Amino acid sequence: MRKILVSVLLVFIASATSWAQMTEDRIIQYVLEQQEKGMSQEQIVYNLSRRGVTVQQLQSMREKYEKQQATGVLGNTVPMVDGRPEQRVRERSQTLNLVQDDPSSVQLTERERLLQMYDEAMFMFTDSLLLLKQQLFPPEKEIWGHSIFSNKNLSFEPSMNLPTPQNYRLGPGDEVIIDIWGVSQNTIREVISPDGNIMVEGVGPVYLNGLTIQAADRHIKRELSQIYFGLDKDDSGSNIKLTLGQARSIQVNVLGEVENPGTYMLSSFATVFNALYMAGGVTEIGSMRDVRLYRNNREVAKIDFYDYLQNGILSDDIRLYDNDVVMVLPHSMLVNISGRVRRPMYYEMKDGESISTLLDYAGGLESDAYRNDIRVIRMGEFQREIFTVSKDRQADFLLADGDSLYVDSIKTTFSNMAEIRGAVFRPGQFQIDGEITTVRALIEAAGGLCEDAFPTRALLSRTNPDKTLTNLAIDIQGMVNGNVPDEPLRNDDVLFIPSLFDIGEIKTISIYGEVMFPGVYRYADNTAIEDLILQAGGLKETASIAKVDVVRRKSDKNAFEKSDELSETISFSIDENLSLNDGGFTLMPFDEVYVRRSPGYALNRRVIVEGEVVFPGHYSLSTNNERLSDIVTRAGLFSNQAYPAGARLERKMTDEERIRMRKTVETLSANDSLALAKKLEKLMEATTIDVGINLQEAIDNPGGADDIILRDGDRLIIPxxxxxxxxxxxxxxxxxxxxxKGKSLAYYIDKAGGFAQKAKKNKAYVVYMNGSVAKGRKASTKLIQPGCEIIVPTKEKREGMSTSEILSLSSTSASLATVVLALINLLK
Structure with missing residues (x-):
C-alpha cells in the first residue's frame, strides 16, 4: 500500500509543468539589462525565478565566479562568508532556521526559495558587476585622433567652391573652360579625352594632359592664336583665360590598417585625409603618425596627422593623383596617460618624444594635478618596472611602447584651515594664519554668536598627527568675555557651537478634541490654555467650556526607582470668549490639552417617511427614544391605500457595522463557493441595511418590542x-x-410553469415587502402574503479546474509527497 501511494504521488508530481531554463550567459545579460533600466535587485531575482532559473544554476555560476575571483580575474568589495555576502548570511540566519543535510529533502516555501536565490545571485549585484560587464563587452581603447573619423559632424569632403590652384595638373576627365573676350569673343567647354587632348574647332586636338592650370593657359593661348588674331600679343585687345570646370574623378587605393581597405573614386581635389575618411578611418592598431603615400611605385610622402589634431595645421595633407596608394602602417609606440590630465587616453608617440610632448598632446595638467612627479609603468624584459619622474626630468625622459603614465592629484586636505559650525552667523572654513589664530578670532570672523547659541559649552575637534581626534571643551561665554584664556587654533580644527534648539528634545504642546485644528504645536514660554486654543483655530460649537483637561508628564530626574504614577490631570473651566484672566493656567512643555464634547450639545437627527402616510417627508427626531409609532403619528397616520404589513425600514450602517460586515464577508468568501463570494462582495458595497419590521404591531402596541427606536438617517417606506x-x-x-388567499407555495410555482431543471426545490424562500424572509417549507399557506416574492435558487454550475489551480494542486501534492516520504522513512 505504501509503495502504491508513493508511486501515485511521484507520477502526479512528475506530470507538473517543467520550465525551460535560461543559459548562464543569458542570465548575466538579463541582469545587466534590467539594472540599466533601474529595476531593483529583489524584482530581478523574482523575474529570474519566474523564467525558470533555479537555485542550482545560480550556485554553479557563483562557484565559477569565485574561482575567477581567486585567480584575480574579478574583484569584490562585499565581505564574503562561505562565498556569500556577509550581510545576507546574517539576515538569513535570523529569518530561516533550516538544517539541510540534503537540500532535496526539504520543501522550501516560495519566500524561502526566493531568499535562497537572492543569496546566490548577490555576486551579480556587487561592484564586480562592472568588471563582469567589461569581460562580456570589453571596451575599445580610446586612442587620440581615431574618433575624428567617426564624427558625423565632420565629412572631410574637398571644397569645390575654391579657386582652382595654379599648380593643379589636368588629366583625362577634367572639363576645361576657355573664355575669349575683347576684339574676339567666344567660350569653349571641352572635356579632356583619355588620350589627353581637347578638340578645338579650327585648330584640332590640343594636348593638355599633365599640364598645370598655369601652363595649360599659356599653351592654349599659343594654339588658339592661329585662329584668333592678336591673342599672342599683349596690346591686341583680345584676351584668353583657361579655367577648370567639372573636376575629374580619380581612383585611389587605401590599404593597411584602415577599417575598410579598398579602391575609392575621389574628386581630383581629394587629399590623404579625405581618402582615410572614405575608408572609415584607421583601426585600433593603425598609425596616425606614419601614413605613407606611394605614386608610380615609389614613396612620395610620409604624413603625421598629430600636427593637425594639435594645432589645426594640415601642412602634410597632400593632394592625391590617379592610382595613388595610401598605406596606413601599424603604430610602433602606444602609451597611455591617466589621472589628472585634460585628455586621459592612449597616444601614439614617436621615437625621441618625451613626457613633456605627451603632456602637450593630453591638453596639459588639470588644476588639481600633483605637478612634482609623474609615475611611469614600463614593460620590462621579464616584469614590469615603475619610474617616478620628477618635474625637471620630464622633458628628457623618453617614452617607450606600452608605457602607462599616471598623474596623481593633490591632497584634498588643507594646510591652513579651521572650520566653524553651528550657531554663528557665517559658518564655514577660514584661513588660520594671519589675523585668525585663536578660537575667539575665528568666532569674530564668522560674524559672532547667534542669539540662540548655547553659551556655556562648545566643542573643538582637533586632528592629531596620527589622524586620531581629540575633543576639547570650550567655555564660549567666558572666552568671549575674556574670563577664560583664548585657545590657539591648529590646522584642521573644527569648532562646533551648539544652538539651544540642538540640545534636548524639541519642546511641544498638544491639543485634542473639540477645536478646529487639533494637533502638536511648538512650545512658547508663558502660554496659557486660551492661547493654545487660539492657535488651534478656536473652539467648535460642540466644545464644552465647563471642563477642559490638561495632562502633564511626571518627571523626577533624581529618582532611583520607577513610579506608578504616570501623569497628572488638571481640569479647568474656561471663558467662552477666551478673555484675559490674570489667574489663568500656564502650560508647561509637553502638556496635552483635551477639550471635551459638551454633553448638552446634540446634532439634529433626521428620518424620512415615504409612501402612504398623510404627510410624507423629512422629520427631525425630537428625543433620543423616538419610535416608529411616534413618527407615523407625526406623519398623520396611514392613508387609505396604505399597506402597513409591507412597510420596511432602511437604516444607514455605522462605520463599526461596515467593518464588522467586511470581516464577516471576508471570512465567508474564503470558505465558500465562488458564486457566494460574488454575492458577498456586493454586500460589501452596500451602505444601508434593511430592518425587518411589523409596523401594524408597532402602531397597535406603542413602546412594545416591535416599536423600535429610530436612528439618524432612517428611511421608513410604507407601500x-x-x-x-x-x-x-x-x-x-x-x-x-x-x-x-389560502393558496400554498406549490400553487404559485405551478403558475410559473413549475420548477426548472436546475432548481433547488427544497431551498425556495419568500421575501416579504417589509424585508423579512421565510423558508419555503414554512411558507406553504398562511405565510404567503400580498406583495411577497417567491425565489427559487439555481444549482451552482461545477466548473473544471484552471491551469493555475492544477499547478497549485500539484504544488500541494508535492508538499504532501514530501511529508509521506518522511513518514515512510520513519516507519521503516
Missing part, C-alpha cells in the same frame, strides 16, 4: 396595497400572479 405575488428564479417562466 400601497399590492394584490400580487412575484415568482422568480429557477422556474419555467418568471412572472407575477394575483394573490389568492
Amino acid at each position: 400601497p396595497f399590492a394584490n400580487t405575488v412575484k415568482i422568480n428564479g429557477a422556474v419555467m417562466f418568471s412572472n407575477t400572479t394575483p394573490y389568492v
Whole structure:
C-alpha cells in the first residue's frame, strides 16, 4: 500500500509543468539589462525565478565566479562568508532556521526559495558587476585622433567652391573652360579625352594632359592664336583665360590598417585625409603618425596627422593623383596617460618624444594635478618596472611602447584651515594664519554668536598627527568675555557651537478634541490654555467650556526607582470668549490639552417617511427614544391605500457595522463557493441595511418590542396595497400572479410553469415587502402574503479546474509527497 501511494504521488508530481531554463550567459545579460533600466535587485531575482532559473544554476555560476575571483580575474568589495555576502548570511540566519543535510529533502516555501536565490545571485549585484560587464563587452581603447573619423559632424569632403590652384595638373576627365573676350569673343567647354587632348574647332586636338592650370593657359593661348588674331600679343585687345570646370574623378587605393581597405573614386581635389575618411578611418592598431603615400611605385610622402589634431595645421595633407596608394602602417609606440590630465587616453608617440610632448598632446595638467612627479609603468624584459619622474626630468625622459603614465592629484586636505559650525552667523572654513589664530578670532570672523547659541559649552575637534581626534571643551561665554584664556587654533580644527534648539528634545504642546485644528504645536514660554486654543483655530460649537483637561508628564530626574504614577490631570473651566484672566493656567512643555464634547450639545437627527402616510417627508427626531409609532403619528397616520404589513425600514450602517460586515464577508468568501463570494462582495458595497419590521404591531402596541427606536438617517417606506405575488428564479417562466388567499407555495410555482431543471426545490424562500424572509417549507399557506416574492435558487454550475489551480494542486501534492516520504522513512 505504501509503495502504491508513493508511486501515485511521484507520477502526479512528475506530470507538473517543467520550465525551460535560461543559459548562464543569458542570465548575466538579463541582469545587466534590467539594472540599466533601474529595476531593483529583489524584482530581478523574482523575474529570474519566474523564467525558470533555479537555485542550482545560480550556485554553479557563483562557484565559477569565485574561482575567477581567486585567480584575480574579478574583484569584490562585499565581505564574503562561505562565498556569500556577509550581510545576507546574517539576515538569513535570523529569518530561516533550516538544517539541510540534503537540500532535496526539504520543501522550501516560495519566500524561502526566493531568499535562497537572492543569496546566490548577490555576486551579480556587487561592484564586480562592472568588471563582469567589461569581460562580456570589453571596451575599445580610446586612442587620440581615431574618433575624428567617426564624427558625423565632420565629412572631410574637398571644397569645390575654391579657386582652382595654379599648380593643379589636368588629366583625362577634367572639363576645361576657355573664355575669349575683347576684339574676339567666344567660350569653349571641352572635356579632356583619355588620350589627353581637347578638340578645338579650327585648330584640332590640343594636348593638355599633365599640364598645370598655369601652363595649360599659356599653351592654349599659343594654339588658339592661329585662329584668333592678336591673342599672342599683349596690346591686341583680345584676351584668353583657361579655367577648370567639372573636376575629374580619380581612383585611389587605401590599404593597411584602415577599417575598410579598398579602391575609392575621389574628386581630383581629394587629399590623404579625405581618402582615410572614405575608408572609415584607421583601426585600433593603425598609425596616425606614419601614413605613407606611394605614386608610380615609389614613396612620395610620409604624413603625421598629430600636427593637425594639435594645432589645426594640415601642412602634410597632400593632394592625391590617379592610382595613388595610401598605406596606413601599424603604430610602433602606444602609451597611455591617466589621472589628472585634460585628455586621459592612449597616444601614439614617436621615437625621441618625451613626457613633456605627451603632456602637450593630453591638453596639459588639470588644476588639481600633483605637478612634482609623474609615475611611469614600463614593460620590462621579464616584469614590469615603475619610474617616478620628477618635474625637471620630464622633458628628457623618453617614452617607450606600452608605457602607462599616471598623474596623481593633490591632497584634498588643507594646510591652513579651521572650520566653524553651528550657531554663528557665517559658518564655514577660514584661513588660520594671519589675523585668525585663536578660537575667539575665528568666532569674530564668522560674524559672532547667534542669539540662540548655547553659551556655556562648545566643542573643538582637533586632528592629531596620527589622524586620531581629540575633543576639547570650550567655555564660549567666558572666552568671549575674556574670563577664560583664548585657545590657539591648529590646522584642521573644527569648532562646533551648539544652538539651544540642538540640545534636548524639541519642546511641544498638544491639543485634542473639540477645536478646529487639533494637533502638536511648538512650545512658547508663558502660554496659557486660551492661547493654545487660539492657535488651534478656536473652539467648535460642540466644545464644552465647563471642563477642559490638561495632562502633564511626571518627571523626577533624581529618582532611583520607577513610579506608578504616570501623569497628572488638571481640569479647568474656561471663558467662552477666551478673555484675559490674570489667574489663568500656564502650560508647561509637553502638556496635552483635551477639550471635551459638551454633553448638552446634540446634532439634529433626521428620518424620512415615504409612501402612504398623510404627510410624507423629512422629520427631525425630537428625543433620543423616538419610535416608529411616534413618527407615523407625526406623519398623520396611514392613508387609505396604505399597506402597513409591507412597510420596511432602511437604516444607514455605522462605520463599526461596515467593518464588522467586511470581516464577516471576508471570512465567508474564503470558505465558500465562488458564486457566494460574488454575492458577498456586493454586500460589501452596500451602505444601508434593511430592518425587518411589523409596523401594524408597532402602531397597535406603542413602546412594545416591535416599536423600535429610530436612528439618524432612517428611511421608513410604507407601500400601497399590492394584490400580487412575484415568482422568480429557477422556474419555467418568471412572472407575477394575483394573490389568492389560502393558496400554498406549490400553487404559485405551478403558475410559473413549475420548477426548472436546475432548481433547488427544497431551498425556495419568500421575501416579504417589509424585508423579512421565510423558508419555503414554512411558507406553504398562511405565510404567503400580498406583495411577497417567491425565489427559487439555481444549482451552482461545477466548473473544471484552471491551469493555475492544477499547478497549485500539484504544488500541494508535492508538499504532501514530501511529508509521506518522511513518514515512510520513519516507519521503516
